[in-house]
Amino acid sequence: MDFKLIFEEIKKNLKDLVGERVADFKTEGKKDIDAFLKKSEDKLKRWTELLATGGLTLDDYKWLVESQKDLVTLEALYQAGVSKIKLGHLKNSIINTIVNTVIGMVI
C-alpha cells in the first residue's frame, strides 16, 4: 500500500471536514455579532432620549455607555470561547478522520 495514497485520502477527508465547519463558524458568528450590535444601537438610542428628557443625568448616561463597552467585551470573550470550543470539536473530528482513514486503508 502506498503511503502517499493514504496521505492524499486524509487530506481530502480533512478538506471536506474543515470546509463544512469553517462555513458554519462564519455564518453563526456573524449573525450573533450583528444581533448584539443591533441591541447596542437600540439601547444607545433609548438612553439618549432619556438624557434629553431628564430621565438620566449626564453621569448616569456615561456610566451606562461604559457598561455597554464592558458588555461588548464580555460578548467578544464569549464569541472567542465558543469558537475555541468549536475548534476543539473540529480537532477531535480531525483526529477521528486521521485514525479512521489509516484504519480503513492499513488494517
Place this chain on the structure above:
Amino acid sequence: MKLKSTKVLPLLVAFFLFNSCNVFKTALFDQHSYQQTVTLKVESLALMDKASEPYANHQAKAEDVLLEMQKMVEYEKNKENNNITHKMWEIMANEERNLMAGFLKRWKNQGPLNQVFVTEAKGQIAEAYDVLIKYESKKSTTNQNALLNLINNQ
C-alpha cells in the same frame, strides 16, 4: 500490507503534537460555577432593586455579593484552560469597570441612585450574568457530546 514504521512515524508525531495542543482546550462544564453564577445573578438583581435607598441600609448584603464575586474570580482562575471565564469574572468583579462591582461602588459613593438609571443598569448586569451562564452551558454541551460519542463508540 503493513507500512514501514519510518513512513508512519511522522504522521504519529504530528498526530500527538496536534492532540496535545492547548490552544483548542477549554475547561470542562462545572456545576458549581453554573449554580453560583445563577445564584449571584438573582441576588445581585434583588440587591439592585434597593439601590434607590441608602447604601448603608444594604451594606452587609452588598459586601457579601462583592465577596462572593471575588471568590468566583479566584475559583475560575485556578481551573486549567479557563482564561475566558476567568477574564469575564475579573470584569464583573472590578470596581473600576461598569458592571456589578462598579454599580455597587457608584451606589456606595453617590448614595441613593435614580430609579430610571437603576432600571437601565439592572438590564446591563442581567445581560452580563447571562453571558457567563450561557458560556458555562456551552461547555456542558461539549462534554455531553464527548460522553455520548464515547458511549456510542464502545
